[in-house]
Amino acid sequence: xxxxxxxxxxxxxDQVRKFVDAELAxxxxxxxxxxxxxxxxxKKMAELGLLGVVVPEEYGGSGFDFVSLAIAIEEISRxxxxxxxxxxxxxxxxxxxxLHFGNEEQKKKYLPVLxxxxxxxxxxxxxxxxxxxxxxLEATARLEGDHYILNGTKRFITNxxxxxxxxxxxxxNKELKHKGxxxxxxxxxxxxxxxxxxxDLMGIxxxxxxELIFEDSKIPKExxxxxxxxxxxxxxxxxxxSRIDIAAxxxxxxxxxxxxxxxxxxxxxxxxxxxxxxxxxxxxxAEMATQIQAARLLTYYAGSCKDTGMARxxxxxxxxxxxxxxxxVSVTRKAVQIHGxxxxxxxxxxxxxxxxxxxxxxxxxxxxxxxxxxxxxxxK
Numbered sequence: 001x002x003x004x005x006x007x008x009x010x011x012x013x014d015q016v017r018k019f020v021d022a023e024l025a026x027x028x029x030x031x032x033x034x035x036x037x038x039x040x041x042x043k044k045m046a047e048l049g050l051l052g053v054v055v056p057e058e059y060g061g062s063g064f065d066f067v068s069l070a071i072a073i074e075e076i077s078r079x080x081x082x083x084x085x086x087x088x089x090x091x092x093x094x095x096x097x098x099l100h101f102g103n104e105e106q107k108k109k110y111l112p113v114l115x116x117x118x119x120x121x122x123x124x125x126x127x128x129x130x131x132x133x134x135x136x137l138e139a140t141a142r143l144e145g146d147h148y149i150l151n152g153t154k155r156f157i158t159n160x161x162x163x164x165x166x167x168x169x170x171x172x173n174k175e176l177k178h179k180g181x182x183x184x185x186x187x188x189x190x191x192x193x194x195x196x197x198x199x200d201l202m203g204i205x206x207x208x209x210x211e212l213i214f215e216d217s218k219i220p221k222e223x224x225x226x227x228x229x230x231x232x233x234x235x236x237x238x239x240x241x242s243r244i245d246i247a248a249x250x251x252x253x254x255x256x257x258x259x260x261x262x263x264x265x266x267x268x269x270x271x272x273x274x275x276x277x278x279x280x281x282x283x284x285x286a287e288m289a290t291q292i293q294a295a296r297l298l299t300y301y302a303g304s305c306k307d308t309g310m311a312r313x314x315x316x317x318x319x320x321x322x323x324x325x326x327x328x329v330s331v332t333r334k335a336v337q338i339h340g341x342x343x344x345x346x347x348x349x350x351x352x353x354x355x356x357x358x359x360x361x362x363x364x365x366x367x368x369x370x371x372x373x374x375x376x377x378x379x380k
Contacts, residue, residue: 003297009068016075019048028080031206032352035198037162038083038206043117045083050076051090052115055099060112066241067303070248074296077252078259081356082206084252088245089158090114094121097167097238098185101226110165110185119164119188123242124154124212125235131156132369134235135178139170141219148172148184148219153196154212156363161195161208164188167238168214169231181231185223192217203355240314241306243321243364247299250324250360254292257328257335257353258285264339264348281338288331295324315377322370325360332357 005013023041031038045051053069055061069091077084095114098106113119130136139152152170154160166186173180186193196211226234262285265276275281302320305313332354336343343350361367 005071008064009071012064012068013071013075015048016050016072019045020076020079024076024080024083029346029349029352031082035205037208038086041083042086042120045087046115046117050087051117052095052111053091055095055111055115059099059107060115061095065303065307066244067300067307070244070299070303073245073248074252074255077249078256081249081253081353082204084249085158085204086120086207088242088249089123090121092242092245093123093238094165094167096241097183097225097234101230101234105222106185106225114165120159120162122157122159122163122166123238124157124160124166124168126154126156128153128155132366134181134232137169137171137181139214140174141170141172141182141184143221146221148221148224150184150186150214150217150219152214156199156209157212158207158209160210160212161198166212167225169235172228176229178232179229182228183225183231183234184219185225186217186219190217190219203357203359239364240317243317244299244302244306246360246364247295247302247320247324250328250357251292251296251299253353253357254295254328254331257332257350258288258292260348260350261285261335261338275338284334284338288334291327291331295320295327298323315374318370318373321364322367322374325367328357328360
């Protein structure tokens with residue numbers, strides 16, 4: 001088994017690392033404070049091909065694999081978690097389902113637009129009363145002539161306030177339960193579609209996380225993604241892929257926090273010597289670094305399962321997401337602890353990283369849901 005990155009992956013890693021250190025690091029604290037969507041940075045990343053990493057070149061993408069996408073998300077999130085998840089959503093939750101479940105017309109119409117950042121994408125599954133329990137969806141869509149009439153409310157939608165293209169899930173036949181859910185490509189200017197409340201989040205504050213409201217919205221029937229009733233299958237398959245990205249985001253946040261803690265330990269002195277000279281601090285560093293590397297390898301393995309065509313990789317992506325999320329929360333907490341009182345201020349980025357890390361245990365399925373997925377795969 002070869003754990004070495006390919007030359008292309010190394011080049012991508014180096015390119016993204018240089019970009020985020022130069023472009024994202026200076027603005028990350030500002031957008032966390034203001035909550036402003038980082039359009040300037042996102043457009044620059046589109047020029048680097050980072051908004052369509054796994055999309056084939058014929059549709060305007062970069063044509064890389066999923067391990068490469070994980071590498072890119074890790075590097076971005078190491079500096080700015082908000083930007084990391086914005087890019088992850090556009091890649092795994094929007095371009096991916098269109099690429100794999102859309103027809104040729106849909107691919108040609110939407111993928112180039114998403115890859116070049118003419119429009120950003122959002123994935124609208126969660127509702128006020130339906131999070132982990134997808135079957136509890138209340139949104140409905142009925143076919144009338146050449147259009148579906150969509151009604152419902154979506155909540156906690158990353159990119160929702162700025163997205164021009166949304167993948168929206170609704171019941172087309174509620175009697176069939178999960179087999180009656182369908183997926184639609186919904187554009188921002190659709191009649192009857194409005195953006196509601198902007199969420200005031202604890203972390204990842206610059207992600208335009210908003211409520212989406214559909215009131216008799218007319219969706220052209222050609223915007224049905226896949227077939228009627230394919231929505232649950234599309235959602236679950238897409239989330240399996242997205243969990244790899246979220247695991248990568250967790251690894252990036254944790255690595256960024258460790259880097260900051262090591263840097264601080266060399267600058268800060270106590271009892272006449274730098275912090276890193278103390279055995280207790282060294283022990284914390286060893287634990288943090290080992291946990292991060294283990295999470296990274298789990299994440300890359302999940303990505304390679306997808307790349308090599310494994311039919312089902314739900315267990316692998318759930319393991320990566322569950323463990324990496326736990327590591328990110330643990331490592332950022334320790335990084336704050338190493339900074340002492342300064343770690344509790346906004347003068348150092350570990351405070352922001354600690355807040356950002358918590359969401360990893362919640363979205364794309366809570367840590368508890370990941371355990372259920374893993375256990376089901378083991379006993380089936």
